[in-house]
Amino acid sequence: MEPENMPTAPEMAKIVSLCQRRGFIFQSSEIYGGLSSCWDYGPLGVELKRNIKEAWWRANVIQRDDVAGIDSSILMHPKVWEASGHIQGFSDPLVECKACNQRFRADHVWVLAVKDAGHDVQGYISTLEPADLIRKAVDFSNRLPEHLRVAESEQAKRFGKKDLLQNLTSEIAKIPCPACEVVGKLTEPRQFNLMFKTHMGPVEEQANVVYMRPETAQGIFVNFQNVLNSTRKKLPFGIAQIGKAFRNEITTGNFIFRSREFEQMEIEFFVKPGTEEEWLNYWLERRLKWYVDLGIKAESLRLRKHQERELAHYAKACYDVEFVFPMGWAELEGIASRGNFDLTQHANASGKDLSYYDEESKEHYLPFVIEPSAGVDRSVLAFLCGAYAEEPDKDETRVVLHLHPNLAPVKVAVLPLSRKDPLVEMAKDVQVNLRTLFPTQYDDAQSIGRRYRRQDEIGTPLCVTVDFQSLEDNQVTIRDRDSMSQIRIPVAVLVETVFKKLGGEDFLTLPPGGSVVKVEKE
Numbered sequence: 001m002e003p004e005n006m007p008t009a010p011e012m013a014k015i016v017s018l019c020q021r022r023g024f025i026f027q028s029s030e031i032y033g034g035l036s037s038c039w040d041y042g043p044l045g046v047e048l049k050r051n052i053k054e055a056w057w058r059a060n061v062i063q064r065d066d067v068a069g070i071d072s073s074i075l076m077h078p079k080v081w082e083a084s085g086h087i088q089g090f091s092d093p094l095v096e097c098k099a100c101n102q103r104f105r106a107d108h109v110w111v112l113a114v115k116d117a118g119h120d121v122q123g124y125i126s127t128l129e130p131a132d133l134i135r136k137a138v139d140f141s142n143r144l145p146e147h148l149r150v151a152e153s154e155q156a157k158r159f160g161k162k163d164l165l166q167n168l169t170s171e172i173a174k175i176p177c178p179a180c181e182v183v184g185k186l187t188e189p190r191q192f193n194l195m196f197k198t199h200m201g202p203v204e205e206q207a208n209v210v211y212m213r214p215e216t217a218q219g220i221f222v223n224f225q226n227v228l229n230s231t232r233k234k235l236p237f238g239i240a241q242i243g244k245a246f247r248n249e250i251t252t253g254n255f256i257f258r259s260r261e262f263e264q265m266e267i268e269f270f271v272k273p274g275t276e277e278e279w280l281n282y283w284l285e286r287r288l289k290w291y292v293d294l295g296i297k298a299e300s301l302r303l304r305k306h307q308e309r310e311l312a313h314y315a316k317a318c319y320d321v322e323f324v325f326p327m328g329w330a331e332l333e334g335i336a337s338r339g340n341f342d343l344t345q346h347a348n349a350s351g352k353d354l355s356y357y358d359e360e361s362k363e364h365y366l367p368f369v370i371e372p373s374a375g376v377d378r379s380v381l382a383f384l385c386g387a388y389a390e391e392p393d394k395d396e397t398r399v400v401l402h403l404h405p406n407l408a409p410v411k412v413a414v415l416p417l418s419r420k421d422p423l424v425e426m427a428k429d430v431q432v433n434l435r436t437l438f439p440t441q442y443d444d445a446q447s448i449g450r451r452y453r454r455q456d457e458i459g460t461p462l463c464v465t466v467d468f469q470s471l472e473d474n475q476v477t478i479r480d481r482d483s484m485s486q487i488r489i490p491v492a493v494l495v496e497t498v499f500k501k502l503g504g505e506d507f508l509t510l511p512p513g514g515s516v517v518k519v520e521k522e
């Protein structure tokens with residue numbers, strides 16, 4: 001895409017500041033100086049995050065006959081991770097600086113050094129002068145903000161990590177430490193497991209080691225037969241799960257984009273071998289549409305197909321759904337065609353038969369799987385960035401989040417024009433009426449203009465103003481966040497008008513009980 005047509009994203013600092021200021025997201029353990037790469041969702045953030053998960057669950061489970069949900073435990077039998085390959089393979093080689101004791105991803109150090117020297121990584125060994133490399137690498141690493149380093153390490157994956165690391169091992173003595181710049185103190189790359197370990201039971205013995213799951217997917221695979229037997233589903237069918245995952249990531253950063261504790265929304269969609277390509281295309285289209293339906297601009301999304309050399313040996317194809325985050329294009333969701341690798345591994349390791357009996361063809365086989373795997377936190381960041389705007393408002397600028405009504409943490413704000421009594425009483429009645437169906441906020445502090453601004457900034461789609469005239473004519477004003485237009489309507493039709501304005505039958509609302517209310521068409 002030409003640079004002038006590149007979709008833009010707001011600055012990360014603005015998003016972080018808004019999140020902190022208005023109670024979307026805080027640094028974890030902030031009063032103790034914070035815990036790196038862990039985040040707490042505040043009163044508005046928790047609503048936004050719940051709304052995203054609810055919208056995903058509704059689209060992928062509730063509204064489909066061919067997907068069932070589960071909620072598996074975070075701690076699983078250690079053999080699960082042996083069979084899945086995570087214990088052997090889910091590790092990033094690290095180098096450590098003997099001078100300053102900092103650790104870095106080996107591929108990261110390497111690509112930084114080589115790319116800035118103006119060489120393609122593959123061709124480096126034969127062409128580059130080591131002295132030149134060292135000088136440039138020092139300059140380059142010092143200049144580089146953290147988010148670019150992440151992007152560089154993504155490049156490393158694309159170049160083929162294995163070759164890169166073999167070359168790095170032989171060249172490591174010439175590369176300066178990215179932090180302290182001392183040359184010759186980096187160790188050889190060493191494996192470092194990204195899974196968090198803990199102990200089951202009070203005695204800390206090696207025999208009791210368990211892992212915090214690094215993905216929710218394996219909880220789905222090991223329950224394949226349970227779901228199949230209990231639901232009597234026929235292929236093709238999927239199992240969906242939303243839950244926490246933990247990865248001891250080496251390079252974290254970019255706010256909630258890459259953290260050590262995060263949430264995933266994953267589907268394993270099981271299909272008859274031979275039909276996987278058609279289902280992969282189906283899910284690519286379907287997942288992109290989900291983001292667009294919820295307000296992300298199509299031009300801010302793209303699909304990146306993994307090169308052959310990037311694919312795991314068992315994978316048939318893999319795509320990243322990428323979004324223009326403030327630091328550039330980066331993965332929001334991965335959609336992979338994984339063959340029957342996982343079921344085969346678990347069947348062999350557990351000795352259990354995990355095959356499917358196909359009544360039509362009268363044969364047993366292990367289904368193939370398509371895996372759309374999205375990050376909840378990355379979705380939160382994408383929806384915030386996609387919704388953020390600074391717009392002229394009279395002589396000033398307003399900050400507004402154009403969040404889809406289904407995602408907005410607060411749907412309607414009730415604003416009495418004054419704090420005087422008969423008005424407050426009426427406004428409170430209006431709020432009580434509205435909040436049986438919509439999350440509301442009552443705000444009577446400061447001028448009405450300021451209150452509109454506060455609601456715009458947190459993405460509230462509608463504000464209902466109660467004024468002195470309302471006491472006389474029983475009418476209130478509804479102000480629309482996006483157009484800033486206002487209409488006056490009788491209180492008697494307020495609830496249904498708000499409903500229609502929030503999207504009518506497409507509007508998703510959650511009463512206190514938590515189950516989805518189906519809004520009937522009038």
Ligand code: ATP
Nearest residue numbers: 249257258259262264331332333334373374375378
């Ligand atoms: P990356 O290449 O960015 O490390 P990945 O390819 O390892 O991601 P997957 O294993 O495919 O990621 O996980 C699926 C989704 O989970 C990702 O698309 C992302 O949205 C989310 N995810 C993965 N790791 C993290 C993390 N450390 N922090 C937040 N979200 C994450």
